[in-house]
Amino acid sequence: MAVLELDKVNKKFGDMKVISDLSFQVTEHSVFGFIGKNGAGKTTTMKMILGFLQQDSGAIRVCGEKVSYGNTKTNRNIGYLPDVPEYYGYMNPREYLRLCGEITGLSKEAIRSRTGELLELVGLEGVNRKVHGFSRGMKQRLGIAQALLNEPKLLICDEPTSALDPVGRKEILDILSLAKDRTTILFSTHILSDVERICDSIGVLNQGKLVLGGNVADIRHKYRKDIIGLEIGGQYPVEKAAAGLKELAFVNNIHISGQRIEVEVHNAEDSGAGILAFLLKENIPVIRYEIMEPSLENVFLEVVG
Numbered sequence: 247m248a249v250l251e252l253d254k255v256n257k258k259f260g261d262m263k264v265i266s267d268l269s270f271q272v273t274e275h276s277v278f279g280f281i282g283k284n285g286a287g288k289t290t291t292m293k294m295i296l297g298f299l300q301q302d303s304g305a306i307r308v309c310g311e312k313v314s315y316g317n318t319k320t321n322r323n324i325g326y327l328p329d330v331p332e333y334y335g336y337m338n339p340r341e342y343l344r345l346c347g348e349i350t351g352l353s354k355e356a357i358r359s360r361t362g363e364l365l366e367l368v369g370l371e372g373v374n375r376k377v378h379g380f381s382r383g384m385k386q387r388l389g390i391a392q393a394l395l396n397e398p399k400l401l402i403c404d405e406p407t408s409a410l411d412p413v414g415r416k417e418i419l420d421i422l423s424l425a426k427d428r429t430t431i432l433f434s435t436h437i438l439s440d441v442e443r444i445c446d447s448i449g450v451l452n453q454g455k456l457v458l459g460g461n462v463a464d465i466r467h468k469y470r471k472d473i474i475g476l477e478i479g480g481q482y483p484v485e486k487a488a489a490g491l492k493e494l495a496f497v498n499n500i501h502i503s504g505q506r507i508e509v510e511v512h513n514a515e516d517s518g519a520g521i522l523a524f525l526l527k528e529n530i531p532v533i534r535y536e537i538m539e540p541s542l543e544n545v546f547l548e549v550v551g
């Protein structure tokens with residue numbers, strides 16, 4: 247089931263078209279990476295999903311219910327984590343979550359049990375310090391706990407890892423991966439390695455248009471260039487191996503770098519057997535053989551330019 251659906255959404259600011267015919271869906275219990283350079287239109291889209299901005303045309307649905315501007319009814323299904331969450335610094339995490347629970351009308355019992363469970367999820371269960379001394383990463387973790395307090399069907403995170411160091415980023419990504427069991431996640435980012443680590447599907451926005459979208463595994467497969475990477479044993483002359491490989495009918499091109507040879511072929515799976523047979527026949531020692539996967543970074547550069 248789609249927890250979030252955008253159908254041909256358009257938005258202009260004055261004469262400037264910011265979002266053009268944007269359509270995508272996010273399936274329940276998946277992580278969707280919303281990718282784009284600065285100014286691509288990610289924040290504008292998230293504000294429309296939250297009903298804070300009005301689209302000019304098109305429809306947005308959250309759990310099947312249409313979002314309408316100014317009426318935040320659909321937000322009962324959404325938890326939102328801003329890029330820089332703000333807190334009352336004099337509270338500790340438990341006090342802060344209790345306050346949030348009380349404001350949103352949760353029962354005392356629900357506040358107690360969910361607070362314990364969520365603080366454990368985000369690794370802040372034993373932390374009794376006041377929030378004002380928290381690192382950025384700890385603030386983001388508390389923000390995730392707060393956003394999940396009302397058990398939303400959709401968690402929207404705006405650049406949750408951008409301001410963090412590698413350790414803090416890993417912690418947030420691990421928490422989001424775990425949170426997938428209890429909700430569906432959309433997170434905006436321009437850090438493609440984060441997307442590769444946890445996203446099931448992606449949408450790449452460029453100048454307000456979706457230039458690439460779908461399942462991460464399918465996208466990798468589609469953009470895979472048929473290149474076989476070989477690492478030749480140190481004692482064997484690489485040029486000799488490369489010259490022989492180049493003679494094979496199904497080999498289009500060869501690149502050499504140190505002991506490494508990249509072989510461009512029509513179809514890596516079909517040609518693989520022929521290459522291996524050649525290496526065996528010529529007694530060429532091979533340390534590594536791989537069909538090369540493109541990184542999302544390469545795919546992104548190809549579609550966004």
Ligand SMILES: Nc1ncnc2c1ncn2[C@@H]1O[C@H](COP(=O)(O)OP(=O)(O)OP(=O)(O)O)[C@@H](O)[C@H]1O
Pocket residue numbers: 259264282283284285286287288289290291
């Ligand atoms: N209220 C506004 N009035 C006029 N133009 C706006 C407004 N809000 C955003 N824009 C413009 O719309 C475009 C998209 O901005 P948006 O903030 O959605 O991009 P973004 O992908 O979130 O970028 P960033 O990563 O920098 O936040 C930009 O050109 C921006 O200058």
